[in-house]
Amino acid sequence: MISHDDHLARILAAAPAPRVERLAVSGGSLLGRVLAADVRSAVELPAFTNSAMDGYAVHSADVNEPCELPVVGDIAAGDTRSLSCEPGSTWRIMTGAPMPEGADAVVPVELTDGGVERVRFEAAATPGNHIRHAGEDVRVGDLLLPRGTHVAPHHVAVLASSGVAQVDVVARPRVVVVSTGDELRAAGSELAHGQIHDSNGPMLAALVEAAGAQLVEQVHLPDDARAVSQLLERAVESADVVITTGGVSAGAFDVVKEALIDAGDVTFDKVAMQPGKPQGFGLLGERRVPVFTLPGNPMSTLVSFHVFVLPTLDAMGGRPPRECERAVVERGWTSPPGRAQFARVAVRRDGSGRLVVHPNSRQGSHHLGELAEANALALVPADVDVVQADDELDIQMLLTKE
Numbered sequence: 001m002i003s004h005d006d007h008l009a010r011i012l013a014a015a016p017a018p019r020v021e022r023l024a025v026s027g028g029s030l031l032g033r034v035l036a037a038d039v040r041s042a043v044e045l046p047a048f049t050n051s052a053m054d055g056y057a058v059h060s061a062d063v064n065e066p067c068e069l070p071v072v073g074d075i076a077a078g079d080t081r082s083l084s085c086e087p088g089s090t091w092r093i094m095t096g097a098p099m100p101e102g103a104d105a106v107v108p109v110e111l112t113d114g115g116v117e118r119v120r121f122e123a124a125a126t127p128g129n130h131i132r133h134a135g136e137d138v139r140v141g142d143l144l145l146p147r148g149t150h151v152a153p154h155h156v157a158v159l160a161s162s163g164v165a166q167v168d169v170v171a172r173p174r175v176v177v178v179s180t181g182d183e184l185r186a187a188g189s190e191l192a193h194g195q196i197h198d199s200n201g202p203m204l205a206a207l208v209e210a211a212g213a214q215l216v217e218q219v220h221l222p223d224d225a226r227a228v229s230q231l232l233e234r235a236v237e238s239a240d241v242v243i244t245t246g247g248v249s250a251g252a253f254d255v256v257k258e259a260l261i262d263a264g265d266v267t268f269d270k271v272a273m274q275p276g277k278p279q280g281f282g283l284l285g286e287r288r289v290p291v292f293t294l295p296g297n298p299m300s301t302l303v304s305f306h307v308f309v310l311p312t313l314d315a316m317g318g319r320p321p322r323e324c325e326r327a328v329v330e331r332g333w334t335s336p337p338g339r340a341q342f343a344r345v346a347v348r349r350d351g352s353g354r355l356v357v358h359p360n361s362r363q364g365s366h367h368l369g370e371l372a373e374a375n376a377l378a379l380v381p382a383d384v385d386v387v388q389a390d391d392e393l394d395i396q397m398l399l400t401k402e
């Protein structure tokens with residue numbers, strides 16, 4: 001058996017580099033995407049010196065005490081004329097409108113009588129007041145957003161304000177999910193004795209989306225090696241990753257293994273972990289598409305996704321590895337000797353702020369009745385077979401919505 005760390009290291013060494021695609025800044029599709037390159041400003045902001053208030057643009061020297069001036073005209077936001085303000089005159093000006101040449105202050109309308117042809121100023125103007133200067137916020141060449149930024153709505157504002165219409169982002173890996181097994185029926189179907197509902201397919205589809213990748217297809221196949229081969233041949237033409245579940249252990253109908261064992265590039269291993277022992281991974285087709293063949297027991301699929309598939313999707317999606325945290329065990333449990341255990345646990349902060357771990361009481365690969373109480377996996381090292389209260393373990397949070 002190999003360790004899960006070694007298995008993951010092999011997978012990550014083989015995983016393809018992130019793909020880049022160009023997306024429009026408008027339309028909302030940039031949200032949550034990862035920038036593939038630094039974005040620097042090609043413009044300065046503000047682009048022109050403008051008024052911060054609705055009021056009057058003046059030479060401050062003209063208004064050093066209450067007085068009256070003739071109003072030359074109005075300057076609205078969006079006015080594209082090049083205007084100047086002669087000494088002894090004023091322009092009525094709106095917030096965001098370009099300052100006329102020569103004026104060095106804006107007097108807010110509230111401090112005047114609001115006149116249209118002549119205006120009376122009730123107080124002295126302060127030089128520089130209420131003016132937003134060209135380039136005071138952003139200079140040409142400033143770094144707006146670094147590569148790797150996970151785009152949030154406020155980042156979109158930075159890009160759009162700077163006139164950026166499109167940016168390069170890391171493409172979301174396109175994923176095909178395949179569940180195999182004659183016993184499987186779609187959720188909601190009537191079951192005959194011996195049949196079960198396919199839970200891995202829907203779960204993997206949700207995990208793929210929660211990981212920030214893109215589900216392109218979720219298929220169920222019977223225990224038929226030819227059907228598996230045909231589907232895989234088709235899937236690797238356009239998908240970036242294929243995930244199968246079931247059919248990889250030692251049974252007479254383990255058709256995924258049968259379909260791939262002679263394909264050359266997929267290796268089947270026993271990994272020293274519980275759940276998730278039988279694992280297959282390889283690169284298929286001309287595009288060398290990563291194919292994960294995960295074991296069919298539902299908890300084996302869940303754990304295998306978090307331990308092997310998620311770090312791969314993160315790497316392909318340009319995301320940094322997820323952090324592990326340490327947490328303290330509240331109540332002990334046993335773990336299979338010689339295999340690292342990924343136990344389903346509920347993690348919470350206690351009164352003193354420590355992260356504490358409470359295990360699901362059943363940890364079999366098929367037990368999911370208590371799963372809704374869990375929010376993390378706790379890693380029990382292979383050389384530990386009894387976990388005791390107050391032990392510290394690494395924990396990985398279960399994926400929730402992106």
Ligand SMILES: Nc1nc2c(c(=O)[nH]1)N[C@H]1C(S)=C(S)[C@@H](COP(=O)(O)OP(=O)(O)OC[C@H]3O[C@@H](n4cnc5c(N)ncnc54)[C@H](O)[C@@H]3O)O[C@H]1N2
Pocket residue numbers: 179180181183184196197198199200201245246247248249250251254275276277278294295296297298300365
């Ligand atoms: N003789 C041996 N038997 C088994 C071994 C072994 O080493 N020697 N390993 C066991 C371990 S550990 C695991 S894990 C499973 C893995 O089996 P497969 O990947 O071949 O999966 P299946 O046999 O197809 O199914 C296992 C189990 O899971 C249920 N299942 C499968 N797919 C789904 C699905 N989409 N949704 C819900 N449940 C699913 C299936 O009905 C079986 O109960 O092998 C052990 N056996």
Ligand code: MOO
Pocket residue numbers: 273274275276277278295297299300365
């Ligand atoms: O490895 Mo299996 O996933 O223990 O049941």
